[in-house]
Amino acid sequence: MAAESKDSPAQGKLVIRNIGLALSGDVAAPVLDADTVVVIDGRIAAVGGADSVDTAGADTEIDAQGCAVCPGLIDSHCHPVFGDWTPRQNQSNWVEMNVNGGVTTLVSAGEVHLPGRPKDAEGVRALAMTAQRCFRNFRPAGAKVIAGAPVPELDFDRDFYESLAAAGIRHIGEIGLGTVAKGPDAKRVTGWCRELGIETIMHTGGPSIAGSHHVTVEDVREAAPDVISHINGGPTAVPHEGVRELVANSPAAPEVVHNGNERAALTCLAAVQEAGRLAEMLIGTDAPAGSGVQPNGMLRMVTLLASLGGLDAAQAFALATGNVARKRGLDAGFLRAGLPADIVFFDRPEGSGGRDVLEAVTLGNIPGIGMVMIDGKPRTGRSRTTPPAARVPSLA
Numbered sequence: 001m002a003a004e005s006k007d008s009p010a011q012g013k014l015v016i017r018n019i020g021l022a023l024s025g026d027v028a029a030p031v032l033d034a035d036t037v038v039v040i041d042g043r044i045a046a047v048g049g050a051d052s053v054d055t056a057g058a059d060t061e062i063d064a065q066g067c068a069v070c071p072g073l074i075d076s077h078c079h080p081v082f083g084d085w086t087p088r089q090n091q092s093n094w095v096e097m098n099v100n101g102g103v104t105t106l107v108s109a110g111e112v113h114l115p116g117r118p119k120d121a122e123g124v125r126a127l128a129m130t131a132q133r134c135f136r137n138f139r140p141a142g143a144k145v146i147a148g149a150p151v152p153e154l155d156f157d158r159d160f161y162e163s164l165a166a167a168g169i170r171h172i173g174e175i176g177l178g179t180v181a182k183g184p185d186a187k188r189v190t191g192w193c194r195e196l197g198i199e200t201i202m203h204t205g206g207p208s209i210a211g212s213h214h215v216t217v218e219d220v221r222e223a224a225p226d227v228i229s230h231i232n233g234g235p236t237a238v239p240h241e242g243v244r245e246l247v248a249n250s251p252a253a254p255e256v257v258h259n260g261n262e263r264a265a266l267t268c269l270a271a272v273q274e275a276g277r278l279a280e281m282l283i284g285t286d287a288p289a290g291s292g293v294q295p296n297g298m299l300r301m302v303t304l305l306a307s308l309g310g311l312d313a314a315q316a317f318a319l320a321t322g323n324v325a326r327k328r329g330l331d332a333g334f335l336r337a338g339l340p341a342d343i344v345f346f347d348r349p350e351g352s353g354g355r356d357v358l359e360a361v362t363l364g365n366i367p368g369i370g371m372v373m374i375d376g377k378p379r380t381g382r383s384r385t386t387p388p389a390a391r392v393p394s395l396a
């Protein structure tokens with residue numbers, strides 16, 4: 001049933017040389033001992049030292065000029081509608097600008113900003129299917145938007161979720177954005193979805209906008225979704241002791257977002273480190289939102305956690321890449337043979353303190369991006385949204 005995307009991977013052999021720093025996406029081993037990446041037909045074929053991988057017969061070469069490379073960032077939480085336009089801020093090309101901010105995959109938490117969106121079962125299912133199919137065919141600047149996230153309502157029974165599974169919908173939108181918001185109702189939905197293999201996420205904290213719902217720590221505890229969406233609020237966070245309690249006692253993965261409460265994000269990080277759950281912590285943006293669309297939102301969250309939060313900067317990038325891919329079951333997120341060559345090239349921004357990009361990030365500066373590649377194809381040169389990188393890669 002899955003239609004092929006109209007955006008096909010690169011063909012042929014690509015060799016990327018002179019990488020100054022290779023970030024793996026794996027929080028347990030975030031830096032690779034590698035300066036060369038080989039890509040064949042848009043997928044990573046090898047990562048290693050220049051003399052340990054097969055670089056012969058390249059059709060294309062990129063000289064990284066000492067830049068760092070990282071798997072493409074994955075926004076665990078966004079709200080697309082249709083096309084590269086958001087009615088929330090009446091803004092066009094926001095996904096393309098996110099690619100300039102290093103984002104190569106975006107996961108929808110619900111297409112809730114569609115003006116007049118339906119709330120009846122047939123309409124909600126139809127909207128999810130349409131969004132999913134449209135974004136499979138439409139990839140702004142090559143971005144992979146995983147859309148089709150229906151928002152649960154109280155009158156939807158188990159048959160509704162069965163019909164979602166049959167339609168190929170594999171995750172729902174935020175529980176709490178519709179009429180299902182309280183613990184017992186939400187628990188019924190997460191139970192059905194778990195039986196059917198559908199991933200569940202739950203809005204956490206105060207209402208995001210008039211008419212949406214307040215979801216408490218107790219509601220989340222009882223519902224036990226797969227992901228605690230914006231544990232730091234979207235944008236209003238639960239009390240800080242509630243953040244700590246959820247991290248300590250809920251099996252769900254805690255997610256922090258850019259359009260949330262920064263202080264609560266740092267509280268979450270400290271709790272996660274104390275609980276030894278760093279591999280489960282996810283980063284998203286919750287954009288577009290009332291606070292706007294921020295193409296550098298993912299980079300800003302990485303930088304927040306590494307600078308004010310004291311998290312190792314290389315590990316911080318893993319929270320925005322491999323952690324999200326692992327939890328959300330995505331074919332992405334690691335600099336590893338077999339995965340699509342979704343790769344961000346970046347360096348310390350011009351004028352920054354710090355000897356390299358990780359030190360610059362630790363000092364609170366977002367990196368400068370020199371190129372974003374998706375499926376082995378360069379999609380940007382020097383980023384239009386980050387400050388200028390000190391060095392940029394060149395096509396040889």
Ligand SMILES: [Zn+2]
Nearest residue numbers: 174203208234
């Ligand atoms: Zn939310």
